[in-house]
Amino acid sequence: MxxxxxxxxxxxxxxxxxxxxxxxxxxxxxxxxxxxxxxxxxxxxxxxxxxxxxxxxxxxxxxxxxxxxxxxxxxxxxxxxxxxxxxxxxxxxxxxxxxxxxxxxxxxxxxxxxxxxxxxxxxxxxxxxxxxxxxxxxxxxxxxxxxxxxxPTQAMLDMLTIRQHKGDFKNLKVAIVGDILHSRVARSEIHALRILGANEIRVIAPATLLPKHIESLGVKVFTEMSRGLRDVDVVIMLRLQRERMQTALLPSESEFYSLYGLTENKLAYAKPDAIVMHPGPINRGVEIESRVADGPRSVILNQxxxxxxxxxxxxxxxxxxxxxxxxxxxxxxxxxxxxxx
Amino acid sequence: MNIVIEGGRIIDPAQKIDTVANLYIHQGTILAIGHEPPEGYFADDTLDARNKIVCPGLIDLFTHLREPGATQKGSIASETAAAAAGGITTLLTSPATSPIVDTPAVAELIQDRAADAGFVRVLPIGALTRGLQGEQLAPLHALTRSGCVAFTNARLPMVDSLALLRCLEYAATFDLLVIFQAQDAGLSRKGCMHDGASSARMGLEGIPEAAETIEVSRCLLLIEQTGVRAHFGQLSCERSIQLIDAARKRGLQVTADVAIHHLLLCDEDVNGFDSSLHVQPPLRSPLDRAGLRQGLVTDTLSAICSDHQPLDVIAKQAPFSETEPGISGLETLLPLSLKLVEQKLIELPQLIEKLTLGPAKILGLDSGTLQSGVQADVCIFDPEATWTVNDQSLLSMGKNTPYYGHSLKGRVDCTLLGGRIVFKR
The missing domain is CATH 3.40.50.1370 (Aspartate/ornithine carbamoyltransferase)
Structure with missing residues (x-):
């Protein structure tokens, strides 16, 4: 020790x-x-x-x-x-x-x-x-x-992408959506955003996909997209692994998509110039709608x-x-x- | 053979003795405590204990000696020698050996090997169910006749509550002691540390508090129903203490112990994926640790044990979750416990009680005291001497301790078993 x-x-x-x-x-x-x-x-x-x-x-x-x-x-x-x-x-x-x-x-x-x-x-x-x-x-x-x-390299390439599009971190509200529990990407992004001085870091997921005491990392927890995405500058979607459906974490892909999948309708809650990110590989129709993934606000390929x-x-x-x-x-x-x- | 231990500070909680005097031993038993030898007493040997503490030999309620089955991790000879060097004169062994202690032959083998080594009294804990499978009752009566002093299903699940109920009813029939090491199988299946802020930060699968408290609750209800003599081993959560307190207030005669590391460490200490802190039950939150320490003061926890689990070097050489849980603890039990006195949690005589009389009472042994007439199991230690925990100082084959490389205060000088010197520095 x-x-x-x-x-x-x-x-x-x-x-x-x-x-x-x-x-x-x-x-x-x-x-x-x-x-x-x-x-x-x-x-x-x-x-x-x-x-x-x-x-x-x-x-x-x-x-x-x-x-x-x-x-x-x-x-x-x-x-x-x-x-x-x-x-x-x-x-x-x-x-x-x-x-x-x-x-x-x-x-x-x-x-x-x-x-x-x-x-x-x-x-x-x-x-x-x-x-x-x-x-x-x-x-x-x-x-x-x-x-x-x-x-950590994934988090830093995401920070680079954010900086290229938004300039500074100081006034940014960033939402990370999906399977936070199993995500090394989310943990590293949270640390990076906090250290670089992001204004607000949010995580959005059902309780089964959130680690206990995640707030201790300095994030705000939301369970609804409509509230969690409100006025954010950056939306980071996480990959949802199919294996998760086989346990009691989630009932089905379609239920997850209807609640947490990023569609154009849900993206409307965010700021008009909000960017959409995803560490890939993406599951179209599970965590993100194709129109959003391929849309003008997506910076997935820049990543x-x-x-x-x-x-x-x-x-x-x-x-x-x-x-x-x-x-x-x-x-x-x-x-x-x-x-x- | 007469041995006199001269000039030590003799602490014997059973007699409420805390005095500087001589301890006279005659033919393996305690003869007297005093300043002058009893009439006609001639000492064959004299041990100088000035500036030392003289107390009953320690009684350790839970250890793994690894033999039979895993002798690359420890043997009865190596681990009992380590116990003697730690001032321990009686210890209980886990039934989770290979083969499992569910037949008289295995229980007898362990005691025979221990007797050959001759360092400490080894009392086997028998398996509550055959193969620790949690289904079929083990031959509790036969195992008792072969020396088992208690029964447990270790941390292996008893999924079927009816099977557990039957086991407890059967044990109650013969007034046998059942030890519960409470851990719900489902809630602890994948975890490797306490489910809390630290596990969230490190991305390690957590074992929630409920893994212990659910099982403590279920067991308490069945204990109440069957009236079995029951003891909870190595509790880790504050809520478990509250549950046991509440049961005792209802008049239930249950006892409990705690492993020393749970009184000193917490999940926040698991920095940098240090696998020496991978242990089951896991190191819990600082609040849990505070609750356990309070439970020690209020006597809900009447004993401190080592939960000794020696491991070979490679067992800890992997990423945290892939390492084997366990802390080697026989030789650090006393010095680590003395930290509780230094931290002003309890007084020294109270601490000695938790290591001697407390566990003896749980087991119904007449040892754990220096009363005249009992076997002379004695520990002499220097509370001020410091030593460094390392490969050279540890006799145990298991060097797996979070205190490796640390300097600890409090060192055993001499251990007597039935009036015979089994360890002397």
Whole structure:
């Protein structure tokens, strides 16, 4: 048991630079803004004829996906390649673990191949923290989604998209709609919006899809779209997984759609210039109406484009932080242990 | 063999003794407490206990020794040696071994191995149902004759209330003690920590308070109906304390204990997915912890146990939800309990009572005291000595404790079992 400050500092160098990117929680507004600014410069670059910079030349990035993914994996791969890194994609969801190998052993094996960065997706909350703490402290770990806990690059690409469309966060009212309970995206977005100073963060869902004490994260809870969407500037829809219907969480897709699906009628409650976002992949007719998803207020495809830029930003920042840190390492686990408890 | 323990502060809650004196032991039993030896007494051995506390050996109401079945995590020899080093002289073992303690042979095996090791008195808890399946009654009478002192279905579900009712009726017939480790199967199925603000933040599946309170309520009603001798082990919620208080006010003779970590830690301590804090029942909210601490003061909780669950190293080396729950606790039971005195929650003699006389009364044992004539199970500890919890200091095979690397105050110097020194630093 280590003091909370130790865990808050785990992804930062003593100078406050990123060396891993595990969660948004605990990061400063300054650092988040730096990520967005860096990403902005890559957005411009990605539109150029030559889409490549040598920031990660000679480095090896391993995408370790213990859980299936298409778009996150491919945008991370593209991001790494545009930074000139060598990329190794490993789909581990079915190979090692089914042979009884522990996560730690899998990681140790990969570490022995001298990778410089692990991009990790795992179904267990805290997996990225575990890897950064116990397995590979010298390798930069980027969290590409751990259980229900965090998906920090997704949150940052959403912040970039919001900033591009709305400028500043200060006066924004943002509503996040749908399966908050199982959503790592929602948790990371809530932290990011709060840190960047959003005026009001709302979550809209039935009680079965809301974690207990979600208000403690600084959000207002609504159970009706008509009230929750009123006067919001940004509507973020979450993906609803079909498996949820097989438990007592929801009776049916159609009932969910009629209550919480984003239709043009419901979108009318929001501000006239409100934007609509979705982390994808979208379920048309379950959480969102096609006319809204493809409509003028939808920025869903901008999100995907921004995803590459944000991932490039985070990867280059973490790699430079990790390099500086290994040169002057000081904050070790043993020095953090206290006798206070 | 006569041993005199000289000059210690002797605390024996049963006799309301708290005095600096000598403790005279004669042929394995307590002879007297005083300043001069009884007439004709010659000491073969003298233990210097100046500036130390001398108290009855601790009685730990719930432990896992892991043998038979999971000897990569702990063995009866290793864990009973650890218990002696922690000042414990009597402990109860979980029936959840492999094979399960639902036949006399397994109960006898555990006691034989413990006797061979010779460190502590090991009292097995028998399974309430065969295979802990929650369906068919285990041979409670035969198990009692083979040394089982109580029965439990551990944290495994008794889904069928009729089966539970029959088990309690049968146990009541022979005045057997049933221990409830209340946990509703459905509400706790997927969870790995307390369902609250911390679990919401970390995205970990929660175990709601109701997982415990629903089961406590059901059990209390059936206890009332059957009149069975009943005890609740390792409670974690304030509401459970209230339920038991209310039942006791109605005249129900139920007792309860708490694991030491639930009195000191809470869900907010589960920072950074620290798997050493993954435990069942889960560490609850600060309010629950306050309620448990109050329950200790008002005596609704009359004993503190270690809920010792040694694990091998790899069991905790995974993301939080994929690790095995459990805290290794035999050797930290006393020093962690002493924190309650330092925090001014209770006085030292009161604390000693929760670790000795309290559990003895729950079990109906005549030990847990230093009265003359009882077997000399004695713990001598230095309340001021500090030590660091690490691989070198822990004898238990389980190094899985959230206090690993911490410096703790209060160290056992010597443990006597039936007048025999079984541990000496």
């Amino acid at each position: 280590l003091p909370k400050e130790y865990y808050d500092a785990i992804q930062l160098t003593p100078e406050g630079q990123l060396k891993h990117f595990l969660t948004i929680e605990g990061l400063s507004p300054l650092l988040l803004t730096e990520i967005l600014d860096t990403a902005d410069s890559f957005v411009d670059m990605n539109a150029q004829q030559v889409k490549k910079v040598p920031l990660l030349r000679g480095k090896t990035v391993a995408n370790l996906f213990f859980e299936a993914s298409t778009r996150t994996l491919s945008t991370f791969e593209l991001a790494a390649k545009r930074l000139s890194a060598d990329v190794l994609n490993l789909n581990i969801s079915t190979s090692s673990t089914s042979k009884g190998e522990t996560l730690k052993d899998t990681l140790m094996t990969l570490q022995a191949m001298h990778c410089d960065m692990f991009v990790v997706r795992h179904s267990a909350s805290g997996a990225a923290h575990f890897i950064a703490q116990h397995v590979t402290p010298d390798v930069a770990v980027i969290n590409a989604g751990d259980g229900r806990h965090a998906h 995907v484009t921004n995803g590459i830029a944000v991932r490039m930003a985070v990867m280059s920042m973490a790699m430079s932080g990790q390099q500086l840190n290994t040169q002057s390492s000081s904050f070790t686990e043993s020095s953090a242990r206290t006798e206070s408890l």
